[in-house]
Amino acid sequence: DAGVIQSPRHEVTEMGQEVTLRCKPISGHNSLFWYRQTMMRGLELLIYFNNNVPIDDSGMPEDRFSAKMPNASFSTLKIQPSEPRDSAVYFCASNLREGHDTDTQYFGPGTRLTVL
Amino acid sequence: QKEVEQNSGPLSVPEGAIASLNCTYSDRVSQSFFWYRQYSGKSPELIMSIYSNGDKEDGRFTAQLNKASQYVSLLIRDSQPSDSATYLCAVEPGANNLFFGTGTRLTVIP
Numbered sequence: 001d002a003g004v005i006q007s008p009r010h011e012v013t014e015m016g017q018e019v020t021l022r023c024k025p026i027s028g029h030n031s032l033f034w035y036r037q038t039m040m041r042g043l044e045l046l047i048y049f050n051n052n053v054p055i056d057d058s059g060m061p062e063d064r065f066s067a068k069m070p071n072a073s074f075s076t077l078k079i080q081p082s083e084p085r086d087s088a089v090y091f092c093a094s095n096l097r098e099g100h101d102t103d104t105q106y107f108g109p110g111t112r113l114t115v116l
Numbered sequence: 117q118k119e120v121e122q123n124s125g126p127l128s129v130p131e132g133a134i135a136s137l138n139c140t141y142s143d144r145v146s147q148s149f150f151w152y153r154q155y156s157g158k159s160p161e162l163i164m165s166i167y168s169n170g171d172k173e174d175g176r177f178t179a180q181l182n183k184a185s186q187y188v189s190l191l192i193r194d195s196q197p198s199d200s201a202t203y204l205c206a207v208e209p210g211a212n213n214l215f216f217g218t219g220t221r222l223t224v225i226p
Contacts, residue, residue, distance in 0.1 A: 031212055042218035043160070043204065056213055091159055097212050105214060107159035 002026075004108035006092050012114045018080040021111045024073055025094030033093040033105060034067055034077050043091070049075065050097055082115045089113070119143075120207050122217035130225050135192040137220050139205030142186065148208040149181055149188045154219065155201045164190060195224040 005024040013019055025032045033048040047057040049069045057067070064083070069075040079086055089110045095103040119142040129135045137151075148167055152160035166172045166179040166188065178191040188207075192199055202219040209215070 033213070043216040045213055045215070048213055050212070056211065095212075104162045104165070107161070110159050 004092055004094055004106055006090075006108040006111050008111060009109060010112050010114075012116065013082055014116050015083055016081045017115075018078065019082045019086075019113060019115075021077040021079075021090050021092075021113070023075045023077070023092030023108060025075070025092070026106055027073070029094035029096050029106075030072070031095050031097045032069060032075050033095075034075070035091040035093065035107075036088045037091060037110075038088045046077070079113075082113075084115045087113055087115050120205055120215050120217040122203075122205050122220050124218060125221040126223055127220055128223045128225055129195050131195060131197060133195050133224075135195045135199065135222055135224070137190040137192075137203050137205075137222065139188045139190075139217055140186055141188070141205075141207045141215075143207065143209050143215075144183075144186065146186075146207045146209045148210075149179070150206040150208070150214065151177075151179060151188075151190045152204040152206060152216075153201045154204060160204055192222075195222075197224045197226050200224050 007022045031050045034046040035043050037043045046059045047067045052069045067077045089112050091110045092108045093105040095105045121140045151164040153163050154160045164179040166181045169181050172179045176193045180189045200223050202221045204219045205217040206214040
């Protein structure tokens with residue numbers, strides 16, 4: 001299995017520009033998670049989807065952030081407009097959720113975003 | 117607010133020693149607990165999960181859980197330089213979402 005795939009791996013952009021991060025979960029997984037990691041705040045859950053439906057977006061910082069999952073094999077996280085404080089590593093993770101059983105979350109390699 | 121607290125370290129131990137990593141959490145309804153290891157510049161990877169009070173051993177790793185004290189720990193026996201990484205404690209309150217601590221950086225000195 002190829003694991004969770006994220007693109008791009010690195011993104012440098014200027015303040016005010018739109019940024020789109022992409023994720024392909026592991027085939028067969030039905031839950032997908034977007035996290036942000038910074039030195040100050042650690043790893044924070046932004047949003048997660050179950051069967052392509054957003055379940056909890058309480059971690060999304062503000063309206064500049066949006067996430068979509070149009071199908072089971074693809075998700076995007078968009079920041080518009082971007083700000084320097086959005087600079088972080090963004091991870092996507094996926095797992096198989098069946099009933100109340102919690103499966104291991106597998107993380108992608110991350111996208112390192114720098115907003116100048 | 118679901119909080120997970122860890123000592124940020126750095127924690128330094130000599131090769132061959134036992135490394136002890138600790139974590140406390142605030143949400144009493146939490147049912148599942150995880151330890152992830154993250155090497156510098158890499159993504160987190162699961163090394164241990166524990167769901168019941170007591171100890172769970174896997175090779176050189178032992179996870180300990182005390183729900184009454186809201187405390188979970190990870191012991192690494194016979195520490196190796198390859199164990200040098202940041203260890204993240206994660207708590208799942210029952211909705212398939214994880215709350216992570218900020219991590220403890222471990223350095224094993226050869």
